[in-house]
Amino acid sequence: MIASLCLILLCQLAGEVIVRGLGLPVPGPVLGLVFLLLLLLARDRFAALARGPLQQDGVENASRGLLAHLSLMFVPAGVGVVQKLDLVAEHGIAIAVVLATSVVVTLLVTVATFLVVSRLMVRGGNAP
Amino acid sequence: MSGNPFSLWVYLSQSPLLWLTVTLLVYAITDAISLATHRHALANPVFHSMWIIGAFLVLTGTSYTTYFAGAQFVHFLLGPATVALAVPLYENRKAAAAAILPMLAALVVGSVTAIVSVVLLAEAAGLPRAVVLSLAPKSVTAGVAMGISESLHADPSLTAVAVILTGIMGAMIVTPLMSRMGIRDFRARGFAVGIAAHGIGTARAFQVDAVAGVFAGIAMSLNALVTSLLVPLAVTLLVR
Numbered sequence: 001m002i003a004s005l006c007l008i009l010l011c012q013l014a015g016e017v018i019v020r021g022l023g024l025p026v027p028g029p030v031l032g033l034v035f036l037l038l039l040l041l042a043r044d045r046f047a048a049l050a051r052g053p054l055q056q057d058g059v060e061n062a063s064r065g066l067l068a069h070l071s072l073m074f075v076p077a078g079v080g081v082v083q084k085l086d087l088v089a090e091h092g093i094a095i096a097v098v099l100a101t102s103v104v105v106t107l108l109v110t111v112a113t114f115l116v117v118s119r120l121m122v123r124g125g126n127a128p
Numbered sequence: 129m130s131g132n133p134f135s136l137w138v139y140l141s142q143s144p145l146l147w148l149t150v151t152l153l154v155y156a157i158t159d160a161i162s163l164a165t166h167r168h169a170l171a172n173p174v175f176h177s178m179w180i181i182g183a184f185l186v187l188t189g190t191s192y193t194t195y196f197a198g199a200q201f202v203h204f205l206l207g208p209a210t211v212a213l214a215v216p217l218y219e220n221r222k223a224a225a226a227a228i229l230p231m232l233a234a235l236v237v238g239s240v241t242a243i244v245s246v247v248l249l250a251e252a253a254g255l256p257r258a259v260v261l262s263l264a265p266k267s268v269t270a271g272v273a274m275g276i277s278e279s280l281h282a283d284p285s286l287t288a289v290a291v292i293l294t295g296i297m298g299a300m301i302v303t304p305l306m307s308r309m310g311i312r313d314f315r316a317r318g319f320a321v322g323i324a325a326h327g328i329g330t331a332r333a334f335q336v337d338a339v340a341g342v343f344a345g346i347a348m349s350l351n352a353l354v355t356s357l358l359v360p361l362a363v364t365l366l367v368r
Contacts, residue, residue, distance in 0.1 A: 005208070012211045027272040029210035030352050036214035041221075060219075063212035066205065067345075070331040071174050072155045073206045076199035077270045078178035078292035080285050082185050083192045087259070087286065094253040099266060099290060102246040103298045103324050104305065106267065110238030110320040110347075111311055118230040118316070 004053040004062035011035040141190055147198025154180050167335045169300045174328055178292065206271055206327070213330075213345040220342040227315055231346065234316075238323035238347075239354045242267035243362045251367070260367055262286040266294040268355045269326040269348060276359050291326065298325020299332035314340040322347025 015031030018024070024031075036059070043049040053059040081088065088095075140146045158173040158180070165171045185195055196203070217224060224231070243264055250260040261282035265273040270291045277287035302321045311317055318340030321329035326348045334341030 008208045008211050011214075012207050015211075026356060027210075027269075027275065027352050029207040029271070030349050032207075032211040033214045033217075033349055036211050037218055040214065040218040060215050063215035066209045066212045067216070067334065069205075070209055070327055070334070071159070072152075072177075073202055073209055074174050074270065074292055074295065074328055075151055075155055075177045075181070076196060076203040077288045078174060078296075079181045079185065079195060079199070080192060081178065081289045081292075082182045083285055084289055085186075091255055091259060094255055095250075095259070095263070095290070096293070098246060098249040098253055098255070098263065099294050100297050100301075101249055102242065102266075103294055104301060105245045106238060106242040106324040107298065107302060107305060107320045108309075109241040110234045110323045111306065111309075111316045113237040114230045114234035114316040114319050115311070115313060117233040118227060118313070121229055 001058075001062060004059040007039075007053045007059050008032075008036065008062065008066075011039070141188065142194060144198035144201075147190075147195045148201055149198075150181060150184065151177070151199045151202055169303055172296055172300055172332075174292070174331075175296045175300075178296075206269070209327075210269065210349070213349055216338075216342045216345055217349075220339065223315070223339065224342070224346060227343075230316070231319060231343075231350075234319055235323065235347065235350050235354060238320065239267070239351050239358060240362075242324060242351075243355065243358055244366065247362060247366045257367065258282060259286065261363060263290050264363055265355055265359045266290040267324055267326060268352050272352045272356060276356055280360065280363060292328070295325045295328025298329040302329065302332065303336060315343045318343035319347045323351050326351070 012029050012032040014035055015033075016028035019026055019028045019031055039049070039054065040059075043054045053062070155173060155177045158171075158176040161176070162168070162171040162173045181195075185192065246263050246266055247260060250263050255263075261280050262277055262284075264280070264282075265276040265287060268276070268291070270288050273287050273291045274284040277284045298321055302317065302325070306317045306320075314337045318333045318337070321333050321340075322344030325332075330341060330344040330348050333344035
């Protein structure tokens with residue numbers, strides 16, 4: 001468990017170091033995600049890597065544990081709304097309407113693009 | 129034995145222990161209610177935890193800084209949880225690789241729509257320039273959005289609130305909206321909510337369907353990359 005968490009933190013740390021060092025416009029944890037994915041894929045190819053947290057579902061179980069409580073981790077930032085009560089009183093309704101409309105538009109446009117392209121691919125795949 | 133319960137409160141209200149406990153306790157209760165209502169969209173645990181804790185802080189006159197000293201331990205886990213998204217992605221790598229083209233198309237179109245729609249709507253609503261800039265990165269996960277907001281000289285704490293509200297709205301709307309539209313492809317549903325509503329949408333997607341959760345996680349990570357590049361460009365083109 002500790003070794004698995006350590007591996008996750010090491011991936012994040014490596015991501016942060018590279019992002020800061022090279023001034024990349026990418027968040028560190030996202031690069032950490034890429035590193036962990038590459039490690040898992042490399043383990044399947046090279047048996048020598050399958051040790052410590054990379055065996056017996058170690059890092060897999062730790063990750064599932066973290067992701068099971070993903071919602072909780074947004075609560076502290078969300079409570080930050082208490083610092084913005086004057087802004088909420090002044091523009092709250094307009095902001096809520098703008099955000100809600102943008103979310104609905106984004107959901108519909110994204111889902112439509114995904115479905116159209118995947119149908120085009122199926123049709124293209126069936127063609128001789 | 130202390131005869132003054134007020135001095136105990138003064139001590140506890142300044143300690144991280146109290147605010148960490150409050151955060152976990154309120155979330156545990158709201159999450160149990162969400163489970164008891166079969167994960168009903170309106171019983172979103174993030175939303176209810178947020179206003180209950182917020183009201184408690186206002187009523188007790190506690191500053192957000194004091195609260196955050198305790199809650200930061202939970203907030204910190206957002207980074208490791210982002211790294212952990214590699215695992216569902218690894219486990220569903222075949223499904224993900226098979227859908228690479230629809231994903232890339234939906235990623236580009238979806239992140240452009242998320243940014244452009246919010247900037248145009250906010251300008252049409254006559255919101256001040258500082259607010260428009262702070263809302264622009266609202267569809268990416270909190271840490272990333274706050275970084276973008278900072279680089280635009282906007283207000284990162286307002287951005288964080290916009291991000292959370294967007295996530296909650298997306299998580300509440302997605303299931304009824306998609307079901308009403310008759311969309312049964314859980315890859316597409318998950319991917320859309322990951323683009324529009326980042327981690328809160330992804331958490332919701334994992335509750336509804338494992339495949340939807342995986343695609344939401346992929347969408348959220350890719351969107352963090354694309355939006356960091358697109359927002360500065362969109363702001364230069366669209367904001368007066």
